[in-house]
Amino acid sequence: MSTRRAFLWGMAAATLAVGMAAAPLSFAQPRPAVxxxxxxxxxxxxxxxxxxxxxxxxxxxxxxxxxxxxxxxxxxxxxxxxxxxxxxxPQFGGQCAMNMANGNLRESDPTIWTISDGRLYVFASAAGSERFRQDSGTNATKASGNWQNLKRSPGP
Incomplete structure (x- = not known):
């Protein structure tokens, strides 16, 4: 093999080896699913x-x-x-319905709940659930209005 051909062959092999070694780094690695x-x-x-x-x-x-x-x-x-x-x-993304009626995001306890007008509402406390049920129609309407503004908030 001539010196020139050996040199070109060596360069091609080196380029291929470097390219293959770098290949995994050049492709986007799959991100873990959120x-x-x-x-x-x-x-x-x-x-x-x-x-x-x-x-x-x-x-x-x-x-x-x-x-x-x-x-x-x-x-x-x-x-x-x-x-x-x-x-x-659940209504309001599962946030506490009574807190939502008061304009606040608060995580709920899914064991404290009620179904009113065919909808599932969950609450942070039994007291909140009781207050909500005392005037469920008004509280649901208030909560729905507040949810439109708060649902994009980062949450509790």
Whole structure:
């Protein structure tokens, strides 16, 4: 092999080796998926309607809706939710409904809840739930108005 050919062959091999070594660095690495917020702290939103009790869901029966990951006690509940999420999803993104009526974001306790006018409301405390129920129509209307302004807030 001539000196010139050997030199060019060596340069090509070196360029290829450097390119292959750098290749993984030049491609965008997959970013880990951002986990959606777990709605209702893992409680099944459909169970409030069908069972009348706060029931923990299981990871085997999850569904992401509107950027929130919900868990269900069984596949039937998941499928009911999928068919009509507006019916079963908690109002105000699962934030405390009474605090929302007062213009505040506050995390709720999904074991403190009520269904009013066919909608699921969750609360931070039993006292808040009781105050909400005393005038649920007015409180729901106030909370809905406040939710329009607060839903984009970072939250508690």
């Amino acid at each position: 986990a959606e917020r777990l709605g209702l702290k893992g409680y099944d939103p459909v169970a409030y309607f069908t069972l009348g009790v706060a029931t923990l869901g299981v990871a085997d029966h999850e569904l992401v809706w509107d950027g929130v990951r919900y868990r269900f006690a069984n596949a039937w509940h998941r499928d009911l939710f999928r068919a009509d999420p507006d019916k079963y999803a």
